Amino acid sequence: MRVLMAQPRGFCAGVVRAIQIVERSLEKFGAPVYVRHEIVHNRHVVERLERMGAVFVEDLQEIPDGAVTIFSAHGVAQSIIDEAISRGLPVLDATCPLVSKVHAQGKRYVTRGRTLILIGHAGHPEVEGTMGQVGAPVHLVSSVEDVARLELPDNAAVAYVTQTTLSVDDTRGVITALEARFSDLEGPDVSDICYATQHRQSAVRELCETVDLLLVVGSSNSSNSNRLREIGVEQGVPSYLIADGSELDPAWLDGVQAVGLTAGASAPEELVLNVIESLRRHSDVEVEQMDGVREDIEFRLPPELRTPAPRKAVASSGR
Known part of the structure; x- marks a missing residue:
């Protein structure tokens, strides 16, 4: 395998x-x-x-x-x-620091007199923190349908910011809906979303072109890990989110010749290696590393x- x-x-x-x-x-x-x-x-x-x-x-x-x-x-x-x-x-x-950047963006838009829209998931701690940082009412949306339901005039001066761990594609769709509805809209470019989120999602899309099964190592309450699994499903690949190798179901491996393996941004590499060891208990395994972005960013x-x-x-x- x-x-x-x-x-x-x-x-x-x-x-x-x-x-x-x-x-x-x-x-x-x-x-x-x-x-x-x-x-x-x-x-x-x-x-x-x-x-x-x-x-x-x-x-x-x-x-x-x-x-x-x-x-x-x-x-x-x-x-x-x-x-x-x-x-x-x-x-x-x-x-x-990238979350702090979103806070600063939101405050700046509000200071300019704009009504702020936050693209994110209700209840997520990052969203709660951002909404509590701005110092003004914030309208939360997570889908195109939510944009249609906003109780704001179409000519209102509005701006948006995004939760850093969201899907780039999903965010782009919501931003397009905002642009279609509001005539006076400002916001960061989609590329301004967290670099780590974009890189990991792009890598999974590439991975899914050549594998029969996708395993995402991460916790069930990790937004970015869940999104990686969802991308695999959207690509037509059976995809599972597992905390470590103990959660591997041997039934998933039936007929599988190539397994794609990734990890959310909060999952340590030791857990990825633990999953590989679990795979070795069920099959001879040949491990390959994909080419991709090498991240060298450090925050003080x-x-x-x-x-x-x-x-x-x-x-x-x-x-």
């Missing part, structure tokens, strides 16, 4: 930065540190950080006074920031974490 591995796959720069913030905070300040929401949407990552001393909470009220507090990669509403400030919590912000850590933690002194035994 051939296993073709998508390129790129797995961790993006925003996820790497967020995880490093938690790890370095634990090194510098000691355990526990408190993280509001899962730092990224992957249970394996969260559980590893929990073993190191991170405590994940959904409400700032769960964080003791004075405890080091980290905001997840998805971003938070301004009200959460204000609450942390009012309590004097020492905060490290792990919001992905907060200033407090750019210097290494001081080394702990080792007490002499006197011998």
Whole structure:
């Protein structure tokens, strides 16, 4: 059986930065540190950080006074920031810089007097954070049908921003519907959507041209991982989202000669390798790496974490 591995796959720069913030905070300040929401949407990552001393909470009220507090990669509403400030919590912000860019775009459009439309999925933490950052009413749409239902005059001065993990194709369709309806519309180009989302989706489309089965490694609550699976289905390839190799169903492999393997932006490479090992238990496997984009983007850590933690002194035994 051939296993073709998508390129790129797995961790993006925003996820790497967020995880490093938690790890370095634990090194510098000691355990526990408190993280509001899962730092990224992957249970394996969260559980590893929990073993190191991170405590994940959904409400700032769960964080003791004075405890080091980290905001997840998805971003938070301004009200959460204000609450942390009012309590004097020492905060490290792990919001992905590309999500922060969306926040800045939204604020800029509102400052210019435009009504803001957010293309995204209701209930997703990134969407909740963006809607709470803008400081004005935000209209959320996720489909062409939602655009038609917007209670806004067609000549209103409007602007849009997007959730970073959405499908480029789906977003393009919604933007086209906005352009068709509103005569005074501004917004970023489709290419302004998260680079990692675009690269991983393009790689999956290419992968699906040559495989009989697509496996996407990622968590069920990961928006970008779910979208990768959906793209496989749209391409006519049986496609499954699995957390790790333990979720591989041998029945999926019947008659399959080539398996496509990728991972969402919050899934570590070790889980991809775990899936390959699971495949090896059912068949002889030949692994091939696809050609694709090589990502070399890095995002800077907060200033407090750019210097290494001081080394702990080792007490002499006197011998």
